[in-house]
Amino acid sequence: MNKLESIYLPQFTIGEDAFDAFSVEMGRYGNKVVVVHGEKAWNASKEYVLPALSKAGLTVTGELLYGHEATYANMERIAASPEVKAADMVIAVGGGKCIDTVKLAADYAGKPVFTIPSIASNCAPVTKISIMYNEDGSFKDIPKLKQVPAHCFINPKIVLAAPVRYLWAGIGDAMAKHVESSWSAKAGEALSFGSELGITSGRMCFYPMLKDAAKAMEDAKQGTVSEELQNTLLNIIVSPGIVSVSVHPNYNGGVAHALFYGLTSRKHIEKNHLHGEVVSYGTLVNLIMDKDWEKLEQAYKLNQSIKLPVCLADLELEQDDPLEDVLEVTMANQELSHTPYPVTKESIRQAIRDLESYRPEA
């Protein structure tokens, strides 16, 4: 036992007054900050962020638009900018692509990064990786960062300013984190401390959603910050983040995400459907393939109640579509490099067929 293992757990503050924590969390890194943001995100949040920074005694060296895509060109431009060079720390304000680009830029520039999510769709605000894309929008790679973000500030008021469908998709993506991590470790091999910690924490992405998610969606539509909404935000942003930063890469994926990548080879999926929405369909496929009837029934009923997809028609696909091209891409995906038992094109196609005729108990 002499192999070095480091785990950097997410640090966060949530609440309508989350920005009151700026002084304590950022003050120890200096007094000059640069804000790098998404366009809509900054419009929705600068009226809260800027006064809070000034109240915390922090000086803003600049407000930079990150760009419109998580590319290396944007990342390098940010890292080399005079406003970033003059700052002691960087604040990323935006959705997943903005935050991933800024995290990598801060890593290059050797500055601590703080995150303010403007939508609740994924765990990018607390993880130690960035998902990067090519200029044409296709997937490029996932570089690892030296650190997790120094702190994440979740202000529900800002998240509520974004369309509710991002929260909706975020629920679907988070639930997959539990299903995939526990499924991929179910062969029973010995797990490291980190994998055990991450997989155990992953339960938070699933069970609390069963009771909170529908209410959270209703409250978000009304603009009400309730306990169910705050719990749901935490279980979309923080809980999957704990899984992501703790587990061995073998346990960070599964059929739900592999099938998502396969399905995006159909243009209309990429165009009309959100990541977490498509993933939540894959979660049901993963569960029915695994004959995990209890979890399948729970997830299926939740999907039905908040109108996440439960069948091919919900993704604008025909029941008798052979999906040959989709399954080809699904099988080639790194998400399926570690499975608890052999998974084949045929077993996934059969699971998709079984899901079409599945009906939960009333």
Ligand SMILES: [Zn+2]
């Ligand atoms: Zn995902």
